[in-house]
Amino acid sequence: MRFSLTSPTSTDGVTEQSFTLGEITGVLFTPEGATGPRPLILMGHGGGQHKKAPGVLAGAQRFAAEGGFAVAAVDAPNHGDRPKSERFIQYAGGMRTRIAAGEDPAELVAGMHDLLAGQAVAEWQAVVTAVQELDHVGAGPVGYWGVSMGCGLGMPLLAAEPRIRAAVLGLLGVHGLAETAAQVTVPVRFLVQWDDTRVPREQALALFDALGSTEKTLHANPGDHGGIPAFETGDALRFFARHLA
Amino acid sequence: MRFSLTSPTSTDGVTEQSFTLGEITGVLFTPEGATGPRPLILMGHGGGQHKKAPGVLAGAQRFAAEGGFAVAAVDAPNHGDRPKSERFIQYAGGMRTRIAAGEDPAELVAGMHDLLAGQAVAEWQAVVTAVQELDHVGAGPVGYWGVSMGCGLGMPLLAAEPRIRAAVLGLLGVHGLAETAAQVTVPVRFLVQWDDTRVPREQALALFDALGSTEKTLHANPGDHGGIPAFETGDALRFFARHLA
Structure with a gap:
């Protein structure tokens, strides 16, 4: 796949470069003036969000500026700058309908994550390989940060990808994920919102x-x-x- | 009450001074060479433990050496260097019997905390007043750290004492404490051990x-x-x- 990076722009000590890797649209954050290898953190956004959603940017800025890490964020399949499939649009519509009706959308959420996971995992693996060939990223250890859909797509990535050594996950229930979660063995920080109206507390604890x-x-x-x-x-x-x- | 401090001894950058305040036996930790006011952390030990139990010492050392805090730990009533009452010995025996029989000791644990709480709260309040008159402690903000019995005696202290601004608590269930906990309004970090055989998970979450x-x-x-x-x-x-x- 062709890897193409834009010229760097810097703000508040962090350098940002948009990139494409084949069809994948992403952005790379590094400390301003960075040279040489450093740890890489992958950041997966939530459902309906994109690679520069506020929650992703807030983390990327601090991880790069204060931690000295490289941070890569990409648009998940069917998100951000990428085209949407008919099947994805069906799922998204179904979820909105269920949420509006006050019903638990866990089954459709899990179905949508299943639809995207295979492609998303392969894409993250290709992104790690590509960005680690850059001089100011290099082949250091890799971490993953992702909540809600970022957790749903991160779990299968962690189960499949031994280069990832630690992860921050959460804001998701166990529906459809128990088997995959059992295959995750790296240290995990798991975030729960105690009054989450989308994820029942018991499902998150499970x-x-x-x-x-x-x-x-x-x-x-x-x-x-x-x-x-x-x-x-x-x-x-x-x-x-x-x-x- | 008479406040009496021993001569300081220092290890690994932390100065330790035993003290008595009336009948209370305690120990004060400060950064070596400290002068002037600083935040004070109170550390309450677990049931059957004492002011220099390993969990207390590990925290006190880091809070003083790395945080620059003053740390005060005291023997709770009926613990450490202090005499035991007949009523306390009855409770302790009953708890051991229940635990050995595989029964939930929550009712007796709560009863023992009720027995000690009135005295423990008044003693902590007197300790804050006394140690804050020392030049190298001063009238800074106060925090509380205590798990298990340290949580059971800390909750009523937090409910009663406005000088305490933040607390680390945990390893205890809700039995007998719901009303007191509702009166706690400062920021709290609450520690749960997920496989705690003494505190049922649901009781801790509650x-x-x-x-x-x-x-x-x-x-x-x-x-x-x-x-x-x-x-x-x-x-x-x-x-x-x-x-x-």
Whole structure:
């Protein structure tokens, strides 16, 4: 696949470069003036979001500026700058209908993640290979950060990809994922929103329970699905620093 | 009450001074060579333990050396260097019997905490007043750290004492504590051991739920009652630094 990077632009100590790898649209963040190898963090966005969603940018900025990490974020299949398939549009419509009706969308959410996972995993693996060939990224250890759909697509990636050594996951229930979660063995930080109206608490606790990792820590905070407190970004930074440095 | 401090001894950058305040036996940790006011952390030990139990010492050392905090630990009533009452010995025997029989000791645990709480709260309040008059402690903000019995005696302290601004608690169930927990309003870090054989998981989650604090974060890790991972001490240090600095 052809790998193409735009010229760098820098803000607040972080250099940003958009890239394409075949059909994949992504963005790479590195500390300004970075040279030589460093740990790489992959950031997977939530459903309906994209590679530069606010939650992704907030983490990428701190991971690069304070941690010295390289950070790669891509548009998941059917998201951001990428075309949407008819099948995906069907799932998205079905989920909106269920949520509007006050019904639990877990089954359709899991179905959509199943639809995207095979392609998403292969794409992340290709992205790691491509960006690690850059001089200012290099072949260092790799971490993964992703919640909600970023967790649903991250679990199969972690199960398949031995280059990833630590992950921050969460905001998702166990539906359809128990078997995959059991294959995850790296240290995991798992975020739960205690009053999540989209993910029943018991389902989220059950996904944490299902993780095969010996070191796994659940962090639960009050509030709904989108309300992860900002201090969890600092906690994630120190978690990655501990495991990838 | 008469406050009496021993001469300081220093190890690994931390100065230790035993003290008595009336009948209370305690120990004060400060950074070596400390002068002037600084935040104070109170550390409450677990049931059957004492002011220099390994879990207390590990935290006190890091909080003083890395955080620059003063740390005060005392023997709870009927613990450590202090005399035991007949009523306390009855409770302790009853708890051992229940645990040995594989029964849930929550009712007796709560009863013992009720027995000790009134005295323990008044003693902590007197200790804060006394140690804050020392030049190298001063009238800075105060935090509380205590799990298991340290949580059971810490909850009523937090409900009663406005000088305490943040707390690390946990390893305890909701039995007998829901009303007190609802009166706690400061930021709380709440530790749960996911496979705790002494505290049923649902009871621990219910105590977290009952806390009145707007900012509260549950940290759950695999393992039994005594198995809090060492990295939680670093996390607690950063939590206190964020709220007391």
